[in-house]
Amino acid sequence: MSSSSSSKRIVSVPLLALAIQLLFIHSVLSQSQNNAFLYHKCSDIEGNFTSTSPYESNINSLLRLLSYRVPSTGFASSSAGNGPDNVNGLALCRGDASSSDCRSCLATAIPELRQRCPTNKAGIIWYDNCLVKYSSTKFFGKIDFENRFYLYNVNNVTDPASFNTQTKALLTELTMKATAGDNEKLFATGEKNLEKNKLYGLVQCTRDLRSESCKACLDGIIGEIPNCCDGKEGGRVVGGSCNFRYEIYPFVKIA
Ligand SMILES: *[C@@H]1O[C@H](CO)[C@@H](O)[C@H](O)[C@H]1NC(C)=O
Ligand SMILES: *[C@@H]1O[C@H](CO)[C@@H](O)[C@H](O)[C@H]1NC(C)=O
Numbered sequence: 001m002s003s004s005s006s007s008k009r010i011v012s013v014p015l016l017a018l019a020i021q022l023l024f025i026h027s028v029l030s031q032s033q034n035n036a037f038l039y040h041k042c043s044d045i046e047g048n049f050t051s052t053s054p055y056e057s058n059i060n061s062l063l064r065l066l067s068y069r070v071p072s073t074g075f076a077s078s079s080a081g082n083g084p085d086n087v088n089g090l091a092l093c094r095g096d097a098s099s100s101d102c103r104s105c106l107a108t109a110i111p112e113l114r115q116r117c118p119t120n121k122a123g124i125i126w127y128d129n130c131l132v133k134y135s136s137t138k139f140f141g142k143i144d145f146e147n148r149f150y151l152y153n154v155n156n157v158t159d160p161a162s163f164n165t166q167t168k169a170l171l172t173e174l175t176m177k178a179t180a181g182d183n184e185k186l187f188a189t190g191e192k193n194l195e196k197n198k199l200y201g202l203v204q205c206t207r208d209l210r211s212e213s214c215k216a217c218l219d220g221i222i223g224e225i226p227n228c229c230d231g232k233e234g235g236r237v238v239g240g241s242c243n244f245r246y247e248i249y250p251f252v253k254i255a
Pocket of ligand 2: 155
């Protein structure tokens with residue numbers, strides 16, 4: 001199904017946890033799967049609701065609304081219900097996903113999230129093409145430091161020190177591009193010539209963030225390159241508010 005060059009390891013990183021405490025979960029994503037499931041997390045902190053409660057119907061109506069609204073622009077956030085039954089949520093599609101890819105990703109992700117976190121007051125799920133999150137906390141505009149994981153290509157580069165430097169340079173340049181005043185999508189892709197091959201990169205933030213917060217979020221995860229993917233041919237740090245990916249093969253969809 002997939003060659004070793006496309007297999008990835010996925011690692012969950014609770015905020016502030018040391019890199020050593022990483023939990024190895026899951027492997028083998030094929031490059032050819034265009035909407036692979038990546039990871040999910042149900043919050044233990046926010047507690048549970050009972051089924052058929054107002055909280056549950058608010059989650060369902062919120063997620064339904066997001067599934068309608070998001071495909072046209074690639075992002076929406078919304079809230080449902082009041083007081084203790086208030087639920088907040090957002091969904092984001094990858095910046096290069098077409099609206100039909102976006103719609104189909106959400107059509108998979110939303111029921112899957114409800115199934116995996118059936119009574120949790122907060123949960124998040126990531127696929128290659130989309131992210132869906134809901135919570136009883138009003139999190140809009142705040143960087144999500146709680147939800148984060150790493151993915152990397154198992155293959156090692158031959159010159160890790162210079163490769164890491166080039167990777168960091170490309171992703172930093174893309175961060176500037178994604179957070180420039182006129183870039184409403186908080187998304188950028190680009191490439192960089194290396195000595196023997198080419199490096200391809202992507203950065204993206206959820207659009208509830210202001211561009212300064214997006215930059216802070218991306219700077220933070222780019223700083224994790226030594227932990228996530230030191231000397232690896234490909235890597236991603238994926239969070240609830242921002243993510244990056246780099247590879248030595250082109251992976252961005254051409255519109
Ligand atoms: C929520 O539900 C899960 C699964 O039923 C249970 O393990 C957990 O202890 C519950 N948490 C709280 C805060 O009640
Ligand atoms: C990459 O390097 C690590 C650490 O040196 C090693 O454990 C791993 O087997 C290498 N991966 C491959 C695909 O050779």
